[in-house]
Amino acid sequence: MIRALILGGTADANLLAAAIARAGIDAVYSYGGRTRAPADQPLPTRIGGFGGVNGLAEYLRCEAITHVIDATHPFAAEMSRNAIAACAQTATPLIALERAPWDKEAGDRWIEVADVVSAVAALPENRTHVFLAIGRQHIAPFGSRPQHAYTLRFVDPPEGTLPLPDADVIVSRGPFTLDGELEMMRGRRIDWIVARNSGGTGARAKIDAARALGLPVIMITRPPLPDRPRLESVGDVMQWLDHRTCLGA
Numbered sequence: 001m002i003r004a005l006i007l008g009g010t011a012d013a014n015l016l017a018a019a020i021a022r023a024g025i026d027a028v029y030s031y032g033g034r035t036r037a038p039a040d041q042p043l044p045t046r047i048g049g050f051g052g053v054n055g056l057a058e059y060l061r062c063e064a065i066t067h068v069i070d071a072t073h074p075f076a077a078e079m080s081r082n083a084i085a086a087c088a089q090t091a092t093p094l095i096a097l098e099r100a101p102w103d104k105e106a107g108d109r110w111i112e113v114a115d116v117v118s119a120v121a122a123l124p125e126n127r128t129h130v131f132l133a134i135g136r137q138h139i140a141p142f143g144s145r146p147q148h149a150y151t152l153r154f155v156d157p158p159e160g161t162l163p164l165p166d167a168d169v170i171v172s173r174g175p176f177t178l179d180g181e182l183e184m185m186r187g188r189r190i191d192w193i194v195a196r197n198s199g200g201t202g203a204r205a206k207i208d209a210a211r212a213l214g215l216p217v218i219m220i221t222r223p224p225l226p227d228r229p230r231l232e233s234v235g236d237v238m239q240w241l242d243h244r245t246c247l248g249a
Ligand SMILES: NC(=O)c1ccc[n+]([C@@H]2O[C@H](COP(=O)([O-])OP(=O)(O)OC[C@H]3O[C@@H](n4cnc5c(N)ncnc54)[C@H](OP(=O)(O)O)[C@@H]3O)[C@@H](O)[C@H]2O)c1
Pocket: 007, 008, 009, 010, 030, 031, 032, 033, 034, 047, 048, 049, 050, 051, 052, 053, 055, 056, 071, 072, 073, 075, 076, 077, 078, 079, 080, 082, 135
């Protein structure tokens, strides 16, 4: 019998949850607890950290989890590292549902950097208008460049004061369209974009809009992870579950 754990918080994880519920497979969907009103799921849901590698290993044992699907965001590296270690510790089969990163295309003006601190350093010195398309937990380092005007976009309204003196916040969950992103960037006179290479279609419109407008993008590459099996589509993960059941895994 399968009892799967989906490490979620992404659109892909939500699609997987729907497919697993349709297939009548026993599963739990786990949210990290960063979003105030996470989307409803057709599966039993739990919210919040497990308490590191040992906490997750304990959870897998107590809940008799037979399969783990890491469908977290490609930048949720701590959770992914913990899942690799806890699944190894408990001999629980693990698969990552991870979309491919975006490739640079003709016309893209990307400056690729390894992390947020390098993204800050890559901004020009003179005042410019920057669209910071990154999570709210990553904006503090940009406080060292207060000369710029920033446009931020968050799922939830920010709490407290932002560490940026000249910042405009858009609250929206997306997905975003090319036309919408073009209008937003033109309307706000965006000069530079800071983005993370999340991959997938939902977040891609801003990258296509930047290319269309000839704007430079400081692109933060994905954090490195230990090797792990990964698949890119919900259908492939469903087949993986099916195959492993046939093997009695
Ligand atoms: N990073 C992003 O930009 C981004 C974007 C969209 C959605 N999300 C989603 O937001 C959540 C948190 O992302 P993050 O970047 O903060 O993760 P992270 O830095 O990799 O994780 C930090 C800690 O949060 C807990 N955690 C993270 N994801 C969890 C999950 N799905 N279920 C239970 N606990 C979880 C774990 O705590 P313990 O060590 O205590 O277990 C983990 O060690 C994830 O579900 C991710 O898919 C993240």
